[in-house]
Amino acid sequence: MKLRHAAAIVFLAHAIPAITWAAVKPLRLVAPELNGVVCIQERLCTDDPARLPEARALLAEAEDFVGRELGAIQRRPTVVFCSTDECSRAFGLTGAAGITVGPLGVVMAKRGWQPFYVRHELIHVLQYERLGTLQMWLFTPSWFIEGMAYGRSEDPRQSLSQPFQGWRERYGRW
Numbered sequence: 001m002k003l004r005h006a007a008a009i010v011f012l013a014h015a016i017p018a019i020t021w022a023a024v025k026p027l028r029l030v031a032p033e034l035n036g037v038v039c040i041q042e043r044l045c046t047d048d049p050a051r052l053p054e055a056r057a058l059l060a061e062a063e064d065f066v067g068r069e070l071g072a073i074q075r076r077p078t079v080v081f082c083s084t085d086e087c088s089r090a091f092g093l094t095g096a097a098g099i100t101v102g103p104l105g106v107v108m109a110k111r112g113w114q115p116f117y118v119r120h121e122l123i124h125v126l127q128y129e130r131l132g133t134l135q136m137w138l139f140t141p142s143w144f145i146e147g148m149a150y151g152r153s154e155d156p157r158q159s160l161s162q163p164f165q166g167w168r169e170r171y172g173r174w
């Protein structure tokens with residue numbers, strides 16, 4: 001009987017992290033190199049090392065922009081720039097230009113390699129930093145979270161799909 005319990009505990013100790021890694025892909029930001037990206041010392045990663053200078057420039061511009069407009073980010077997040085759909089899917093990103101995974105970091109899809117998209121995601125990083133993860137997830141309205149990111153990132157699109165356009169307008173009125 002004790003042997004069965006011990007075997008079950010050992011199995012769960014190994015299975016739970018593996019299942020979590022497979023099922024909750026954004027958590028892969030904890031160890032992005034395990035998904036085939038190359039990372040450099042400043043927590044910047046990409047699946048295409050030849051585009052690393054471009055990724056570095058986009059990130060630097062976005063950090064400067066957010067710092068000037070809203071305040072400096074205190075802890076630089078891990079930022080993964082994907083140049084392929086395969087890379088994006090490996091981190092759970094489908095369809096969107098980018099995603100911020102709480103305090104863990106940011107994943108940018110191949111269409112997200114634009115200054116306003118990177119700024120948008122870094123605004124979310126700043127929101128998590130200033131408001132806290134629990135406050136963001138449970139108590140901050142979507143119109144504020146997304147409205148601020150769309151409204152303050154200088155997104156050049158005149159019209160967004162709903163509900164994003166409405167949230168940007170509501171934030172602007174606020």
